[in-house]
Structure formats: C-alpha cells, structure tokens
Amino acid sequence: xxxxxxxxxxxxxxxxxxxxxxPANATPMLNKADAxxxxxxxxxxxxxxxxVANNLTNTSKNVQLKASIFALNWKDSATKYxxxxxxxxxxxxxxxxxxxxxxxxxxxxxxxxxxxxxxxLHHNDVTEVNTYNADMQxxxxxxxxxxxxxxxxxxxxxxATFVMAxxxxxxxxxxxxxxxxxxxxxxxxxxxxANRESALNEDSTLLTFYNAVKQDVAVSISKNPAPGLNATxxxxxxxxxxxxxxxxxxxxxxxxxxxxxxxxxxxKAPSGPPDNVDPETFNRYIAAVNxxxxxxxxxxxxxxxxxxxxxxxxxxxxxxxxxxxxxSLTLDYNYTYNTSIIQNQHxxxxxxxxxFYCKNPNHPWELNLAVSDSATTDTTHxxxxxxxxxxxxxxxxxxxxxxxxxxLFEANLTLEYDHTTSSTYKxxxxxxxxxxLTLQARPSAKSPWISIAxxxxxxxxxxxxxxxxxxxxxxxxxxxxKGAGAN
Amino acid sequence: xxxxxxxxxxxxxxxSLTIISNDARVTLQFNQASHQPQPVVLPQGSHIFSINxxxxxxxxxxxxxxxxxxxxxxxxxxxxxxxxxxHPLIIFVTR
Numbered sequence: 329x330x331x332x333x334x335x336x337x338x339x340x341x342x343x344x345x346x347x348x349x350x351p352a353n354a355t356p357m358l359n360k361a362d363a364x365x366x367x368x369x370x371x372x373x374x375x376x377x378x379x380v381a382n383n384l385t386n387t388s389k390n391v392q393l394k395a396s397i398f399a400l401n402w403k404d405s406a407t408k409y410x411x412x413x414x415x416x417x418x419x420x421x422x423x424x425x426x427x428x429x430x431x432x433x434x435x436x437x438x439x440x441x442x443x444x445x446x447x448x449l450h451h452n453d454v455t456e457v458n459t460y461n462a463d464m465q466x467x468x469x470x471x472x473x474x475x476x477x478x479x480x481x482x483x484x485x486x487x488a489t490f491v492m493a494x495x496x497x498x499x500x501x502x503x504x505x506x507x508x509x510x511x512x513x514x515x516x517x518x519x520x521x522a523n524r525e526s527a528l529n530e531d532s533t534l535l536t537f538y539n540a541v542k543q544d545v546a547v548s549i550s551k552n553p554a555p556g557l558n559a560t561x562x563x564x565x566x567x568x569x570x571x572x573x574x575x576x577x578x579x580x581x582x583x584x585x586x587x588x589x590x591x592x593x594x595x596k597a598p599s600g601p602p603d604n605v606d607p608e609t610f611n612r613y614i615a616a617v618n619x620x621x622x623x624x625x626x627x628x629x630x631x632x633x634x635x636x637x638x639x640x641x642x643x644x645x646x647x648x649x650x651x652x653x654x655x656s657l658t659l660d661y662n663y664t665y666n667t668s669i670i671q672n673q674h675x676x677x678x679x680x681x682x683x684f685y686c687k688n689p690n691h692p693w694e695l696n697l698a699v700s701d702s703a704t705t706d707t708t709h710x711x712x713x714x715x716x717x718x719x720x721x722x723x724x725x726x727x728x729x730x731x732x733x734x735x736l737f738e739a740n741l742t743l744e745y746d747h748t749t750s751s752t753y754k755x756x757x758x759x760x761x762x763x764x765l766t767l768q769a770r771p772s773a774k775s776p777w778i779s780i781a782x783x784x785x786x787x788x789x790x791x792x793x794x795x796x797x798x799x800x801x802x803x804x805x806x807x808x809x810k811g812a813g814a815n
Numbered sequence: 816x817x818x819x820x821x822x823x824x825x826x827x828x829x830x831s832l833t834i835i836s837n838d839a840r841v842t843l844q845f846n847q848a849s850h851q852p853q854p855v856v857l858p859q860g861s862h863i864f865s866i867n868x869x870x871x872x873x874x875x876x877x878x879x880x881x882x883x884x885x886x887x888x889x890x891x892x893x894x895x896x897x898x899x900x901x902h903p904l905i906i907f908v909t910r
Contacts, residue, residue, distance in 0.1 A: 409875030411825040411847035455828030455873030458846070459897075471901040472865035476837045479863055479903045487861075533887035533909055566859065573861045573907040574887055581904045585866075585892060588900035637900060644898040648872065 392428035392441070396421060415456065422447040426662060443662030443675075451654035452683075461647040464640060470627055471636065474620035475584075478613050483569075483577050486609075490568035491559055493517040498541060498564065499556040502548045510542060518571045520606055527575075534574070537567040576609045588633075592641035595731075597634045646689050649733040653683025653692050660700075673704040677718075690733040696722035696742065717747045722764075734773035740766040760785070817859060817885025817908040821845075822852035827876030827896060832868035834880075834904075845878075847871065854884070857908045864906070866892075868899040885909045 398408075398420040407413055414421070423446045430439025450456070497513040515524045528535055540563040548554050557564065583602035590598050601610035618632045630636035657680050664673040677700030685692040698720040705713060722742030726735040744762040768779035823832055825847040834843040841864070843853050870878045876896025883889045885908050892904075 405875060406826075409826045409873070411828055411830070411871060414826070414828055414873060415847065455871055455876070458829050458831050458869060459872060460831050460869035468867050468901045472835070472867060472903070475901065475903040476863050476865055479905055480837060483861055483863070483905060531887070533907075536909075569861050570887070570907050570909075573905055577861075577905045578907070581902065582890070582892065584902040585894060585900065588902055589895065589897075592898065592900060640900070641898060644869075648897075 391431075392426055394424055394426050396424045400425075418450075418456075419446075422450045422453075428664075430664075430666065432668060438668050439664060439666040441662060441664040443660065445658050445660045447656050447658045449655050449657040452652050452656050452681075454648055454651050457651055459644070459648050459651065461644055463647075464643055467628060467636075467640060470624055471640075474617055474624065478616035478620060479577055479581060481616060482609060482612055483572055486572035486576055487565070487568045490518045490571050491564055494541065494564050494568055495557060495559055495561070498545050501545050502554045502556055505549050505554065510545065511538070514538065514567075518568075519575055523575055531574070534567075534570060537563070537570050541567050576606050580605050580609055580613055588637050591634050591637045593731075595634070595638045645731075645733050649689040649692070650685070653685065653689065653694070655680060655682040671705045673702065675700060675702045677701075690729040691726050694724040694726075696720065696724065696740070698722075713750060715749045717749065719745045719747075730773055732773065736772070737767075737769045740764075740768070742766070816856050817910045818854050818856050819882060819884040819886060819906065819908060820852040820854045822881045822883075823849055824879040824881075825849075825871055825877075826879075827873035828871035830869050830871040830876070830878055832866065832870075832878050832880065832894070832899060835865045837863035837865070852881075852883075859908050859910055861905055861907050864904045865901060866899065866904055867901040868894070870894045870896050870899055872896050882906065 398417055401408055401417070401420060403413070423444060426441070426443040426445070428439075428441035429437050430441070432438040494514055494517075497510060497517065500513075501510050511528055515527055519527050528538065541561075544557055544561060544563050548557060559565075580602075583605050587598060587602050601607045614633060621628055621630065621632060621636055625631060628636050629639040657678070660675070660677045660679070662673075662675045664675075665671065666673070677698055679696065679698040681694060681696055683692045683694040698718075700718045700720075702716045702718065703713070704715075720742055722740055724738055724740040726738040728737040729735050742764045744764065746760040746762070748758045748760075762783050762785060764781055764783040766779055766781040768777050770777045821834060821843055823845040825845075829847050832845040834845075835841065841855050841857075843855070845853075845868075866880075868878065870876050873896070878894040878899065880892045880894070881889065882891075886906060887909060890904075890906065
C-alpha cells in the first residue's frame with residue numbers, strides 16, 4: 329500500500345518539478361504569505377500544491393492532489409510573478425483543483441475523485457494589500473533623518489579631507505612646475521587600496537573630473553608667477569565629492585538594505601561590515617546612527633540600531649499577520665466515484681474563516697463556520713440515495729508561532745451537526761452530533777503538519793481518532809518540497 | 816544640472832516604495848502600477864535620499880529599483896518581500 333502511495337506522491341513531485349522552477353530572484357521570504365497561514369487557511373485554498381493521503385491506517389485509503397490554478401500556470405516565472413500579471417489573475421490564484429484516487433484493503437485503486445475550491449472573499453490575501461504600516465511613519469521618519477544625517481556628516485568630512493589632499497598635491501605640483509605624477513599622488517591619498525589599480529583606468533567619470541583639476545594645475549603652471557589653487561576651487565571640490573561618494577559612502581548605502589534586513593530577520597547585527605564596504609566608513613556610520621538613536625531615545629523603541637530595526641520588523645510582522653486574519657469564504661465541490669461501496673458522491677460546502685486576536689496577532693483565534701451537503705448513491709443498499717446536510721461551528725487557537733508569525737502549534741474545537749434528509753442507514757439516527765478536538769503542530773513553517781483529532785459520536789457514545797500528516801509540495805525558493813498528507 | 820531617472824519593477828503583488836531627498840525637495844512614490852521612470856533634475860554633486868516601503872509578499876515578492884541618467888553608472892537595488900527598512904542612498908550627479 330505504501331509503495332502505491334509513494335508512487336502517487338512521487339508522481340506529484342515529478343509533475344511539480346516539471347512545471348518549472350520558481351522565480352529567479354525568489355528569496356526565503358517569498359512564501360511568507362503562506363508560511364504565516366494557520367492550518368485551516370492552508371486547507372481552504374492553497375497557494376501551492378499539496379498532496380494529502382487519508383486513512384493510512386484503515387482498510388480504505390485515498391490520496392489527493394491539490395493545486396491552485398495559478399500554481400499550475402505554465403507562464404515563465406518572470407511573467408507570472410510580475411505584479412501586474414499576478415494581480416490580474418485573481419481567479420486563478422483563489423481557485424484550486426483537487427484530484428484523488430482511492431485504495432481498497434488490498435491496495436488496489438478503487439476510487440477516483442475530482443473537485444475544486446474557490447475563495448470568494450480572500451480579504452486575508454496579503455499579496456493584494458500594501459503591507460506598509462503607516463502607523464510606524466513617525467519612527468520611520470526619525471530613522472530616515474538619523475541615517476541621512478550620519479551619511480551626510482561622513483560625506484562632508486570625507487570630501488573636506490579629500491579636498492585638502494588634492495589641493496596639497498596640486499599646489500605641490502604647481503610649486504615644482506611639474507604635474508607628471510599627479511595621478512599617482514591623488515590615488516594614493518584618496519582611493520581605497522583595493523580600488524587604486526582600476527580607478528583611473530576604468531572609472532571614466534573619475535578621469536573626467538580628474539582631468540578638470542589637472543587642467544587647472546596646468547593653467548596655473550603656465551603662468552609666471554604660478555598662482556596656487558585654493559579650497560574653493562570647484563573642480564577640486566567636485567573631484568573630492570565624487571571620490572567620497574563612489575568609493576566610500578555609496579557602496580555603504582547600497583549595502584545597508586541587506587545589512588538592516590539581516591538584523592531584522594535575526595534580531596542581531598552581522599559580525600562584520602558588508603562586503604565591498606570600507607570598514608572604517610562602516611564603523612563611523614554605525615557609531616553615528618547609534619549616537620543619533622540614543623539622542624532620540626524617548627521617541628524610539630531601542631537604544632541602538634539592532635534594537636530599533638528588530639522592533640520595526642516585529643511590528644511589521646504583527647501588522648501582516650493581522651491582515652492574514654481577515655475573512656475568507658470558500659466554496660468547495662468534490663465528486664467521488666467508487667467502484668465498490670458508494671458509487672457516486674457529490675459534496676458541496678461553504679466555509680467561512682475569520683480570525684481575530686486579543687493582544688498578539690501571532691497567537692490568534694480563528695472562527696470556522698461551514699455548511700455542506702453530501703449526496704451519495706449507495707449500491708450496497710440497492711441503489712439508495714443518501715443525502716446529508718452538515719453544519720460545523722469551530723474555533724481554533726494558535727498557541728505557538730515562529731519569529732515570522734507562522735503557526736507552529738494550534739488547537740481546534742469543532743461541533744458538527746449532521747442531518748440526514750433521506751435513506752438513513754439501519755441503526756443510524758437522522759440527526760447526529762460530533763464534537764471534535766484537533767491538535768496540530770509542526771516543528772517549523774517548512775515542516776509538515778502533524779495533527780491528532782479526537783471525534784466523539786454523541787449518539788453511539790463512540791470516540792473516533794485520526795492521525796494526519798500534511799506536506800506542501802512547493803518550497804519557499806520556488807522549487808518543490810517533499811509533500812503529502814496522511815490521515 | 817543633471818537628470819536622474821528613478822524607475823521600479825514590482826513582482827509578487829501589491830507594494831510601495833517611497834524615496835525622499837535629504838532636503839525634502841524630492842518625494843517619489845512608487846507602487847505595483849508604476850510603469851514610467853520618474854525623472855528628477857538635480858545640481859551637480861552628491862545627493863542623499865531616504866528609501867522606505869514594503870515589497871509585495873507574494874511568490875517572487877520583490878521591488879527592483881533602477882536609477883539611471885547623469886550618474887557615474889546605473890544603480891540597481893533589489894528589495895525582497897516584506898518591509899523595506901528605512902535606509903539612505905547617496906548618489907553623485909555628474910553634471
């Protein structure tokens with residue numbers, strides 16, 4: 329039996345891999361929209377592809393493949409994930425198709441199922457909302473001011489230093505009436521050692537500004553007596569500013585996004601300066617920003633760059649996770665054809681999920697309201713039509729989540745009411761009640777869910793137990809995870 | 816005076832990016848519907864901007880910022896899904 333299940337799951341993996349890989353510029357954060365979802369949200373309409381195997385320990389098993397239509401869209405990833413295309417395919421992204429097969433007690437395929445789900449509301453879709461948190465604007469403004477001031481101070485100080493260095497060399501050349509080694513002298517005194525060799529050979533902009541200064545030196549030398557240059561010389565000021573930007577402050581500012589993002593993800597500062605950044609410039613910048621933060625301590629949530637950026641990430645995560653609690657309303661239809669017991673089964677359901685939280689959106693509650701109708705033709709009872717209406721009211725609570733707010737442990741309590749409108753089986757009641765307690769856990773957001781459910785049949789005083797495992801087939805880097813589920 | 820053009824490419828859904836000059840004379844707003852470069856005329860020399868925003872959270876979520884024009888060379892930055900931390904960017908306008 330497990331061989332057949334494995335075969336089916338392997339086929340799913342091959343299908344996903346053949347479909348193409350994710351976007352080239354995908355990052356580990358790209359599936360945060362999925363990672364933060366509770367188990368129930370992931371089950372309603374998945375953003376990815378899932379395989380689910382049910383009743384592994386019973387004599388009747390089945391396997392399902394679930395995929396959103398958008399996940400099966402064959403467009404190249406650059407086109408598919410471009411925001412305009414992505415947002416114009418709302419229906420595809422919120423509709424999933426389901427295919428399944430069943431195994432009997434001898435592990436022979438005996439059933440086929442197909443269906444679809446569509447989320448009409450999807451107000452919880454964070455990819456359709458600008459997650460910029462305007463409530464944090466005063467802190468952002470203050471940080472922008474501190475950052476810009478720090479860079480401005482460094483830029484001005486470096487420029488002033490380089491003006492004097494260039495000026496001294498220029499006036500030395502003028503005094504000697506020889507400008508032949510001017511280039512080497514300027515490079516040695518202003519440009520970082522790693523860039524000196526290529527500076528005047530490959531940096532055409534630097535060469536242009538250097539030539540302007542060189543021309544000023546030549547003009548001065550041509551006069552008798554030769555007037556020296558002074559610090560107000562615009563060509564020298566521009567050359568100094570260019571060197572300060574191109575070789576010191578701009579590499580730093582270009583690296584800061586990655587550096588700060590690293591702090592926000594890990595809650596601690598990287599061990600050293602970013603690559604290609606002058607260490608001294610980096611240290612001066614961090615010291616200046618920390619000094620600026622301390623000067624505004626009463627208005628900022630931290631005493632240094634690490635504490636403040638960790639805080640704004642935490643607030644952002646809370647903001648995003650609060651959006652994920654907004655309601656979804658999903659219509660499901662599933663058809664099953666079974667060669668043995670029940671020939672045909674049609675199941676239609678409507679499910680409302682609505683989350684809320686008291687203090688921490690990373691540990692939310694979620695309301696689950698569902699109604700469904702199941703119509704079956706049962707050949708073991710002489711082609712009896714069997715129709716059951718079901719109502720479910722449930723409440724979930726997330727008790728543990730990771731740093732990104734992805735649920736890791738949650739409990740769900742559901743009360744199910746079944747009403748059979750026709751052809752009740754012998755010994756079965758027309759009305760049945762099933763309270764169910766489910767505990768779901770996973771070690772990380774990328775791990776499979778493991779859930780244990782205890783269901784009570786109130787009419788027969790029976791307890792039913794289920795063990796479920798659910799994997800997702802797509803991984804956060806756009807490739808494919810191992811994935812399957814089992815009940 | 817030189818002309819510098821700022822443009823963005825958003826992927827993975829809805830997002831936003833704000834770029835403000837240090838002297839507050841230039842404020843540029845971008846989102847997933849921004850298709851045209853936004854040109855800015857600036858005096859020769861160094862200029863500091865503050866960048867902040869939120870990149871789309873969907874699959875492939877990213878904002879690509881391209882800065883071209885009268886610069887020593889084109890500048891490209893990518894901001895991955897999620898919060899774009901408030902941070903500075905310094906450029907040098909060549910004429």
